[in-house]
Amino acid sequence: MRAEIRELDESDLEAAGQLLAQRHRRHRERQPLLSPRFEDPETATEELRGVWASKDASGTVALAGGELVGYLLGVPKDSPVWGPNVWVEPAGQAVTGDPELMRDLYAAAATRWVEEGRTAQYVLVPATDPGLVAAWFRLGFGHQQTHAVRRPLDREPAVAPGVRLRLAVRDDIPVLARLDVALPEHQGLAPCFSSGETGTVEEAAQEWEEDWENPDFTTYVAELDGTVVGSAVLCSISQSSGNTSLIRPDDCGYFAFAAVMPEARGRGVGRALGELGLSWAGREGYAVVATDWRQTNLLSSRAWPALGYEDTFWRLHRTVGY
Ligand SMILES: CC(C)(COP(=O)(O)OP(=O)(O)OC[C@H]1O[C@@H](n2cnc3c(N)ncnc32)[C@H](O)[C@@H]1OP(=O)(O)O)[C@@H](O)C(=O)NCCC(=O)NCCS
Incomplete structure (x- = not known):
């Protein structure tokens, strides 16, 4: 079934929060050091509400059989360092099923972003989701920054001679x-x-x-x-x-x-x-x-x-x- 794409509005946030919580659950299966808090749909929804409340937030949702199956939410940052920008923050996207759907969500959302002059675009993607990452690569995005974690060491640092x-x-x-x-x-x-x-x-x-x-x-x-x-x-x-x-x-x-x-x-x-x-x-x-x-x-x-x-x-x- 082809998904219908339309603009995201406030009434979508709860269903989007469910998708975000599922995405984070999958993420933590690969990287358990991330916070478990966002596996809770209410916490995930709250996080999304915070992003949605930012000035000039906009995005798109995908619906299939009346159900939300994907969303994408972007917000600009005020700092000139990033150019005329839009950011998809860590909570700003999720899809169920084939990540190819993200390309449709982006096409619809980015129409507005580019009309608004937001041509410098930044997207935070779970590094452990190769399908979603590849969908973004097929949209012309490249890898700019890496966020990473590990457990502390329980010994003193080893140092080279001198x-x-x-x-x-x-x-x-x-x-x-x-x-x-x-x-x-x-x-x-x-x-x-x-x-x-x-x-x-x-x-x-x-x-x-x-x-x-x-x-x-x-x-x-x-x-x-x-x-x-x-x-x-x-x-x-x-x-x-x-x-x-x-x-x-x-x-x-x-x-x-x-x-x-x-x-x-x-x-x-x-x-x-x-x-x-x-x-x-x-x-x-x-x-x-x-x-x-x-x-x-x-x-x-x-x-x-x-x-x-x-x-x-x-x-x-x-x-x-x-
Ligand atoms: C990043 C930086 C702090 C690393 O310090 P350094 O003294 O050059 O690093 P080291 O010599 O201890 O090497 C650290 C590791 O980097 C890797 N590495 C270093 N040079 C490398 C090279 N030419 N090719 C591949 N790996 C290399 C090695 O894995 C090495 O670990 P090893 O001990 O297992 O060999 C230093 O290069 C630096 O100041 N860079 C510019 C500023 C910067 O980038 N800061 C970090 C910002 S996030």
Whole structure:
């Protein structure tokens, strides 16, 4: 039976919440570290209501035999960083049966998005659903960002010869500031070509000075042969604006930032910092650790999976019009 596609409205949210809860149940069969909360249809519906309440939310539903069999919901983000955009957030889509239906849902929803000028499009998809991911690939989307989780380590980090890890002290601020800038500098290069703004070292140092006492973040540095060459920032995942909704596991620590100076890369410092993040989370009593990376960042997209992180969500991206 061919599904009928029409615009999503508020009266669809409860049935859509049921589909989302089912999708999340399937997701957790593959990745049990995700929060069980969204397996509850009421919680899933509530999450969808939150997305629907955002300014300029719009989407489509598919109906077969009077039943909702799929939905797609997009919302724009205000930030200029993402261009003239629309986002399908972690709660923003589900289908029953053949994921090919997502292409029909997208075709109908994207007509409006593109008419509104929203040509930079971002979609969060469960990484463990190859059929759904492939449907998006057949719509011209590519893999931009990976969200991932794993259990903490119950031992101290292993460190390569010459590497020493320690808590950062205030005197480290000048090097911490340089390491802050090293990440966007790296991600501005091929093959990432990220357009995110690279602030100056002076601005980064100023921020460190102002925020030094902030108890929500723990900063470590890595020394190589006595010189600080790397840093890592750790916190609760509740500090992360990019890891919300169904992406965010319960009781979860967050490996928020790490960088190594270009001349010291590839010598085990990143692995030591990564393991440190996992040990820290264990010591803090978290059940899960999460992180995320640009998939086109050749360094982090190799380093963090090598530490045992498993993909949960992929952010896919398409720019329409060329
Ligand atoms: C990502 C980064 C922190 C890793 O630090 P590093 O010191 O270069 O990493 P390491 O030498 O410890 O290597 C870590 C793992 O990456 C992988 N890796 C490193 N270089 C690699 C290469 N050329 N090819 C394939 N895998 C590679 C290996 O799996 C390695 O683990 P191993 O110990 O099992 O060999 C560092 O490269 C960096 O600062 N990059 C720029 C900023 C950045 O991307 N930050 C992270 C943002 S999410």
